[in-house]
Amino acid sequence: MILVVGGAGYIGSHLVKELIKTKEVVVLDNLSTGHRLSVDKRAVFVEGDLGNLEVLEEVFTKYSIEAVMHFAAYSLVGESVTVPLKYYQNNVASTLTLLEAMVKHNVKKFIFSSTAATYGIPSVEVITEDTKTNPINPYGHSKLMIEQILSDFADAYGLKYVTFRYFNAAGAHETAEVGEKHNPETHLIPLVLQHLLGRREQVAIFGTDYNTPDGTCIRDYIHVTDLANAHILGLEALLEGKVSTATYNLGNSLGFSVKEIIETCEKVTGIKANIVLSDRREGDPAQLVASAEKIFNELGWKAKYQLEEIIQSALNWHKSESF
Numbered sequence: 667m668i669l670v671v672g673g674a675g676y677i678g679s680h681l682v683k684e685l686i687k688t689k690e691v692v693v694l695d696n697l698s699t700g701h702r703l704s705v706d707k708r709a710v711f712v713e714g715d716l717g718n719l720e721v722l723e724e725v726f727t728k729y730s731i732e733a734v735m736h737f738a739a740y741s742l743v744g745e746s747v748t749v750p751l752k753y754y755q756n757n758v759a760s761t762l763t764l765l766e767a768m769v770k771h772n773v774k775k776f777i778f779s780s781t782a783a784t785y786g787i788p789s790v791e792v793i794t795e796d797t798k799t800n801p802i803n804p805y806g807h808s809k810l811m812i813e814q815i816l817s818d819f820a821d822a823y824g825l826k827y828v829t830f831r832y833f834n835a836a837g838a839h840e841t842a843e844v845g846e847k848h849n850p851e852t853h854l855i856p857l858v859l860q861h862l863l864g865r866r867e868q869v870a871i872f873g874t875d876y877n878t879p880d881g882t883c884i885r886d887y888i889h890v891t892d893l894a895n896a897h898i899l900g901l902e903a904l905l906e907g908k909v910s911t912a913t914y915n916l917g918n919s920l921g922f923s924v925k926e927i928i929e930t931c932e933k934v935t936g937i938k939a940n941i942v943l944s945d946r947r948e949g950d951p952a953q954l955v956a957s958a959e960k961i962f963n964e965l966g967w968k969a970k971y972q973l974e975e976i977i978q979s980a981l982n983w984h985k986s987e988s989f
């Protein structure tokens with residue numbers, strides 16, 4: 667059985683939908699930001715916190731867990747700057763408790779969701795896994811700390827792990843049964859689509875004076891199902907012993923500016939946006955674009971979905987949002 671911590675969240679719930687096709691899954695989630703209804707019905711669901719050793723004891727005792735996949739983190743750059751305690755408490759301290767329980771129960775395989783925010787303001791246009799890490803916000807720091815802990819646990823306890831550094835996850839499952847639903851929503855694509863669907867008055871561009879061709883921030887958007895499939899390949903590689911400690915970027919290797927994202931949303935919906943130009947948001951680097959060559963070379967993974975398909979799938983979800 668595979669334990670998916672944070673399986674009710676945006677990325678975790680999409681992963682579970684794919685993983686459940688081949689594996690038995692138990693989801694642990696405290697539902698602080700996730701949704702019970704987004705957990706696939708075929709998965710066992712345990713409501714609880716990953717920082718609660720008693721709950722973890724119960725899960726590891728009751729189920730025979732082969733590997734743990736960990737998606738339960740706070741992930742808002744801006745919030746991490748104003749409330750760092752929350753980020754270090756959950757993303758670092760609680761994750762350490764999860765790892766402690768794994769060591770105790772001799773569960774040695776771990777998949778970890780990390781982030782492009784570990785690179786900070788990269789010195790290169792396209793980021794490889796060897797690009798120097800240097801986070802500029804508590805969110806990025808919290809993830810990099812766990813990366814270090816994993817490396818130390820590998821040396822000391824024989825932990826085997828795959829860390830994925832996500833670029834910008836977006837889009838929704840092809841069934842539109844699950845999708846991106848944060849409260850409050852802060853992510854660009856859902857905000858733009860909600861606006862174009864008439865649920866928000868306008869859309870703000872945070873910063874138009876960045877050192878990029880059109881002055882707005884450039885990001886690498888990756889479909890959440892592509893992310894999920896990369897995790898499944900990583901898990902298989904761990905279970906088959908092909909990989910023992912690996913870190914991979916997960917992105918499409920293409921950068922789009924905030925303006926380009928808004929234009930593509932307008933194109934996909936056929937509706938014009940009402941745009942306001944705002945100040946920069948704290949903690950945002952000008953450009954984050956991944957090289958995903960390493961995972962292609964080692965695991966054969968490549969993103970399948972391009973930007974318009976990502977936005978179309980997100981639109982389908984927002985039109986039919988069922989919870």
Ligand code: UDP
Pocket residue numbers: 743834852853854855857869870871872873883884885924947950
């Ligand atoms: N952004 C924006 N307006 C918004 C939300 C986001 O201009 O209402 C920008 C944000 O500053 C960043 C990019 O869009 O440059 C992507 O932001 P998002 O929050 O989606 O993801 P992040 O890159 O922070 O993980």
